[in-house]
Amino acid sequence: xxxxxxxxxxxxxxxxxxxxxxxxxxxxxxxxxxxxxxxxxxxxxxxxxxxxxxxxxxxxxxxxxxxxxxxxxxxxxxxxxxxxxxxxxxxxxxxxxxxxxxxxxxxxxxxxxxxxxxxxxxxxxxxxxxxxxxxxxxxxxxxxxxxxxxxxxxxxxxxxxxxxxxxxxxxxxxxxxxxxxxxxxxxxxxxxxxxxxxxxxxxxxxxxxxxxxxxxxxxxxxxxxxxxxxxxxxxxxxxxxxxxxxxxxxxxxxx
Amino acid sequence: xxxxxxxxxxxxxxxxxxxxxxxxxxxxxxxxxxxxxxxxxxxxxxxxxxxxxxxxxxxxxxxxxxxxxxxxxxxxxxxxxxxxxxxxxxxxxxxxxxxxxxxxxxxxxxxxxxxxxxxxxxxxxxxxxxxxxxxxxxxxxxxxxxxxxxxxxxxxxxxxxxxxxxxxxxxxxxxxxxxxxxxxxxxxxxxxxxxxxxxxxxxxxxxxxxxxxxxxxxxxxxxxxxxxxxxxxxxxxxxxxxxxxxxxxxxxxxxxxxxxxxxxxxxxxxxxxx
Numbered sequence: 001x002x003x004x005x006x007x008x009x010x011x012x013x014x015x016x017x018x019x020x021x022x023x024x025x026x027x028x029x030x031x032x033x034x035x036x037x038x039x040x041x042x043x044x045x046x047x048x049x050x051x052x053x054x055x056x057x058x059x060x061x062x063x064x065x066x067x068x069x070x071x072x073x074x075x076x077x078x079x080x081x082x083x084x085x086x087x088x089x090x091x092x093x094x095x096x097x098x099x100x101x102x103x104x105x106x107x108x109x110x111x112x113x114x115x116x117x118x119x120x121x122x123x124x125x126x127x128x129x130x131x132x133x134x135x136x137x138x139x140x141x142x143x144x145x146x147x148x149x150x151x152x153x154x155x156x157x158x159x160x161x162x163x164x165x166x167x168x169x170x171x172x173x174x175x176x177x178x179x180x181x182x183x184x185x186x187x188x189x190x191x192x193x194x195x196x197x198x199x200x201x202x203x204x205x206x207x208x209x210x211x212x213x214x215x216x217x218x219x220x221x222x223x224x225x226x227x228x229x230x231x232x233x234x235x236x237x238x239x240x241x242x243x244x245x246x247x248x249x250x251x252x253x254x255x
Numbered sequence: 256x257x258x259x260x261x262x263x264x265x266x267x268x269x270x271x272x273x274x275x276x277x278x279x280x281x282x283x284x285x286x287x288x289x290x291x292x293x294x295x296x297x298x299x300x301x302x303x304x305x306x307x308x309x310x311x312x313x314x315x316x317x318x319x320x321x322x323x324x325x326x327x328x329x330x331x332x333x334x335x336x337x338x339x340x341x342x343x344x345x346x347x348x349x350x351x352x353x354x355x356x357x358x359x360x361x362x363x364x365x366x367x368x369x370x371x372x373x374x375x376x377x378x379x380x381x382x383x384x385x386x387x388x389x390x391x392x393x394x395x396x397x398x399x400x401x402x403x404x405x406x407x408x409x410x411x412x413x414x415x416x417x418x419x420x421x422x423x424x425x426x427x428x429x430x431x432x433x434x435x436x437x438x439x440x441x442x443x444x445x446x447x448x449x450x451x452x453x454x455x456x457x458x459x460x461x462x463x464x465x466x467x468x469x470x471x472x473x474x475x476x477x478x479x480x481x482x483x484x485x486x487x488x489x490x491x492x493x494x495x496x497x498x499x500x501x502x503x504x505x506x507x508x509x510x511x512x513x514x515x516x517x518x519x520x521x522x523x524x525x526x527x528x529x
Contacts, residue, residue, distance in 0.1 A: 151355040151413075154323050155369040155420055156345030165372065169359045249358045249402025 034216040042216035059202040066125030067186045074130050078137025103128030103189035121193035128189025129182040136178025140171035180237040271298035279330035290480035304456045306466035309476030315459045348417035352429040356401040362412050363397040369420040387415040407438035427458040467506045468495045475512045485512045
């Protein structure tokens with residue numbers, strides 16, 4: 001564990017070193033290739049002005065709303081397409097098709113329908129994650145081992161008990177996976193949506209940085225986006241997923 | 256538990272607990288219907304231990320699924336304690352060859368599963384589960400999850416789980432197929448002990464020796480479409496050892512029955528209408 005942390009530390013220290021060296025000795029002008037120090041300064045300025053916190057809070061709020069909507073709707077679609085053949089043949093095939101659309105391609109449509117508004121951002125966020133979530137849930141329900149259902153039936157389970165005590169617990173690992181995937185899709189779509197719309201948010205800050213030719217600011221905001229992403233990914237989903245996988249016996253406890 | 260027998264043998268009562276009558280099953284495939292079972296008929300007496308042996312693909316597992324009520328026959332019927340089987344039920348619990356324990360529950364949780372379905376209280380549930388786990392020698396491992404168990408322990412846990420519902424008929428689908436020889440023999444003793452305590456057992460296997468060690472009667476099936484070709488009684492005292500010479504002799508007889516050309520296979524009467 002210590003060795004792994006040390007290894008990572010050394011790697012990132014070296015990365016910053018190379019970055020600094022490139023900024024100083026590289027052929028690029030500093031207004032195109034910022035040094036680590038100027039990015040840090042930019043980060044600090046925005047942080048002190050309260051801009052960063054406000055923008056992050058705004059983005060996270062939107063993310064929460066959009067993600068919840070997508071999760072709810074996605075679970076319903078996933079469960080329905082896994083359960084009923086008619087739903088699979090209709091909505092199921094549609095979902096598979098739409099899943100192949102990169103989330104940014106929803107943007108023009110969103111702007112046409114909702115203008116440069118909050119609703120346009122929401123729309124892109126939901127559309128970006130909805131299909132990934134419903135596909136994961138569907139495959140989770142479809143891959144519940146039949147022998148578990150058969151066993152429960154011969155133990156006297158009624159259909160609703162089968163659903164509650166066998167299917168639901170059995171799909172928890174894939175639901176976790178789907179929700180994790182959905183979150184990362186939602187986060188990416190949200191950033192795409194926020195680039196367009198003028199409002200205090202992380203995506204908008206990026207755009208402002210570009211407008212002002214402030215490359216350090218652009219890099220600083222990117223760092224914040226990475227930080228938020230890693231925090232949610234690792235701390236929230238990573239932990240939950242690990243617990244579930246261990247409990248369900250999907251992998252040996254990490255040695 | 257209606258009767259408590261002596262240790263290794265019990266007198267059979269006359270009423271069949273299970274009657275399988277002219278059961279027929281077909282599967283639809285792209286190339287048309289494939290016959291899996293053809294006019295399977297046999298009975299099982301209350302408290303009897305019967306094993307079904309047959310070549311792989313003869314439909315013996317399908318037959319067991321039909322008795323369990325998990326699949327429906329295309330013709331014929333199954334009577335359990337005089338009533339027609341229309342679906343699965345706890346009076347016919349099943350032990351599977353595949354890992355059928357619920358992976359998210361501990362060993363004890365698995366055994367308590369069916370008791371919980373019936374709304375039994377916590378304390379009572381726990382008490383009963385512990386009693387059964389002790390019976391199969393898993394009491395010390397009750398807190399483990401299925402993936403932490405060896406193959407033999409998994410099958411013991413399945414056995415305890417099936418017993419928890421108080422089944423009158425225990426159905427076992429190649430329950431020892433994935434186990435090594437030593438573990439298997441330990442489980443033979445376990446199963447015989449459980450059977451002696453009052454359950455009827457119908458066990459499907461492709462292992463002739465296993466069938467002879469365990470059964471009162473061995474039902475030999477033909478290749479697909481399967482039907483019962485011969486019944487070989489095993490009038491040997493228990494406990495039986497898999498390498499005891501009487502067991503070997505009867506096993507030879509069963510093997511002979513399996514091998515012989517299906518001259519005797521023309522089951523009584525062909526198909527008159529029903």
